[in-house]
Amino acid sequence: MQTPQRKLKDIQRLLSAFPGSSQGDPTLMLHNYLTAVDDWHADHVEDAVTMFIKGQVPGYDGRFVPTAPMLAGACRLVLEKQNRARYLDGIAAPRL
Numbered sequence: 001m002q003t004p005q006r007k008l009k010d011i012q013r014l015l016s017a018f019p020g021s022s023q024g025d026p027t028l029m030l031h032n033y034l035t036a037v038d039d040w041h042a043d044h045v046e047d048a049v050t051m052f053i054k055g056q057v058p059g060y061d062g063r064f065v066p067t068a069p070m071l072a073g074a075c076r077l078v079l080e081k082q083n084r085a086r087y088l089d090g091i092a093a094p095r096l
Helices: 002-016 026-036 042-054 068-094
Strands: none
Touching: 002 026, 002 042, 026 068, 042 068
């Protein structure tokens, strides 16, 4: 599956998980979300959406659909978590 289609599918998954997410123009809403995650890899978007659905995003109470900037921020959290894990794996790796 192509990356933009994966991102769109994950955004639709996010919006369907929260009640009241159909307010406003749906085409514009999807455009805003796609713009917010344009610079992120599809894997980061998928992981960020999963974090929202599981209630794992710090400071997010889950009562309302996350905004496009909140999704981009969650993508940043995913990347930071991956970078931290890679760094710690590098420290633990045996050296010659």
